[in-house]
Amino acid sequence: MTTPHKADLFAPGHIGAIPVANRIAMAPLTRSRADMEGVPSPFAAEYYHQRASAGLIVAEATNISRAGRGYALTPGIYEGAHVAGWAEVTKAVHEAGGRIVLQLWHVGRISHVSLQEKGVAPVAPSAIQAGGTVFTLEGMLQPSMPRALALEEIPALIEDYRRAARNALKAGFDGVEVHIANGYLLEQFLRDSTNKRTDRYGGSIQNRARLPIEVVTAVAEIWGADRVGVRLSPLSTAIGDTPLDSTPQATYGYLARELGKLGLAWLHAIEGQTRGDNAAGAFDFKALHAAFGGSYIANNSYDRGMALKAVASGHADMVSFGRPFIGNPDLVERLRREAPLTEAPAAAYYGGGAEGYIDFPALETV
Ligand SMILES: Cc1cc2nc3c(=O)[nH]c(=O)nc-3n(C[C@H](O)[C@H](O)[C@H](O)COP(=O)(O)O)c2cc1C
Numbered sequence: 001m002t003t004p005h006k007a008d009l010f011a012p013g014h015i016g017a018i019p020v021a022n023r024i025a026m027a028p029l030t031r032s033r034a035d036m037e038g039v040p041s042p043f044a045a046e047y048y049h050q051r052a053s054a055g056l057i058v059a060e061a062t063n064i065s066r067a068g069r070g071y072a073l074t075p076g077i078y079e080g081a082h083v084a085g086w087a088e089v090t091k092a093v094h095e096a097g098g099r100i101v102l103q104l105w106h107v108g109r110i111s112h113v114s115l116q117e118k119g120v121a122p123v124a125p126s127a128i129q130a131g132g133t134v135f136t137l138e139g140m141l142q143p144s145m146p147r148a149l150a151l152e153e154i155p156a157l158i159e160d161y162r163r164a165a166r167n168a169l170k171a172g173f174d175g176v177e178v179h180i181a182n183g184y185l186l187e188q189f190l191r192d193s194t195n196k197r198t199d200r201y202g203g204s205i206q207n208r209a210r211l212p213i214e215v216v217t218a219v220a221e222i223w224g225a226d227r228v229g230v231r232l233s234p235l236s237t238a239i240g241d242t243p244l245d246s247t248p249q250a251t252y253g254y255l256a257r258e259l260g261k262l263g264l265a266w267l268h269a270i271e272g273q274t275r276g277d278n279a280a281g282a283f284d285f286k287a288l289h290a291a292f293g294g295s296y297i298a299n300n301s302y303d304r305g306m307a308l309k310a311v312a313s314g315h316a317d318m319v320s321f322g323r324p325f326i327g328n329p330d331l332v333e334r335l336r337r338e339a340p341l342t343e344a345p346a347a348a349y350y351g352g353g354a355e356g357y358i359d360f361p362a363l364e365t366v
Pocket residue numbers: 027028029030031060061103179181182231270274275299300301302320321322323324349350
């Protein structure tokens with residue numbers, strides 16, 4: 001797809017090298033149903049299979065390393081057992097004719113010592129403690145004080161992303177999305193509110209964008225850039241009470257332009273405060289899309305009418321839905337028919353087993 005590209009929400013197309021049956025994507029949704037070793041839930045294959053009519057599934061954020069974990073019961077992609085678990089998922093989605101990419105995640109400072117190996121401090125660009133809470137086996141706790149990554153540790157961190165990307169390939173995914181959003185590690189490097197480094201990874205916009213660009217470059221070497229996307233959230237502060245960057249338009253615009261030069265498949269933007277109003281706040285997402293120059297997936301509190309308009313006008317190549325996909329496995333068909341949507345209770349979002357996960361019926365059996 002080139003930009004701007006006016007299309008129908010239900011028409012097939014391509015995002016990078018990935019053919020999509022329609023322009024409706026499933027946004028990544030952490031459901032906290034993996035085991036403590038990070039092996040995906042035995043119900044995950046069925047869960048994603050049920051949702052395979054989405055043009056593209058962006059599977060839930062998945063830890064690239066043990067140190068990258070910030071929430072109990074989230075899946076990993078750094079060990080053989082993780083690859084085997086995810087291979088079941090990709091097989092099930094492909095059998096249903098769907099496409100699925102994995103979101104590569106390192107939480108940085110949004111973690112707790114109880115989730116880290118030997119109880120060590122989580123790592124971050126700078127030793128600044130996050131607010132908010134993370135889900136631990138001891139309950140919801142404030143993230144622990146992080147330790148600033150040493151310059152010499154950065155190559156090994158990039159290597160962790162590279163291994164995760166390679167594992168995702170082995171697991172049969174169609175591509176990967178690098179998580180640079182929602183206040184996690186790579187966005188902690190990007191924002192001047194969380195990055196106070198004085199080395200080549202801190203200070204100027206170019207320096208703060210360096211790690212995200214190096215990570216994406218490494219991942220693209222494994223996958224080919226046309227199967228790699230990124231997720232950005234220039235206006236989100238919700239997770240970890242993470243303050244905004246002081247010049248979001250310049251910072252994210254620079255990053256988008258540099259990523260665009262790599263020929264990436266998509267930029268997935270959370271327009272506004274994640275789960276808040278769409279595009280509330282002062283940020284020009286059209287300029288972000290233009291700076292990137294490739295396919296653009298729009299997200300955040302979209303409804304049917306907004307999605308139709310976004311794709312028809314060329315604002316977006318795809319629109320992703322998060323919460324609506326929890327209660328509506330056949331969301332695409334419901335949007336097509338203008339059928340009513342089921343609202344999943346928030347209590348079903350995180351944790352548990354099959355209940356609230358694979359028991360939301362499709363339209364025919366409602
Ligand atoms: C239960 C839940 C889990 C989420 N997990 C992730 C995640 O793993 N990665 C991510 O980038 N965003 C995550 N998000 C944010 C969603 O992808 C999406 O941006 C947000 O829900 C807004 O889209 P919506 O209005 O269509 O739900 C999560 C949201 C919810 C409600």
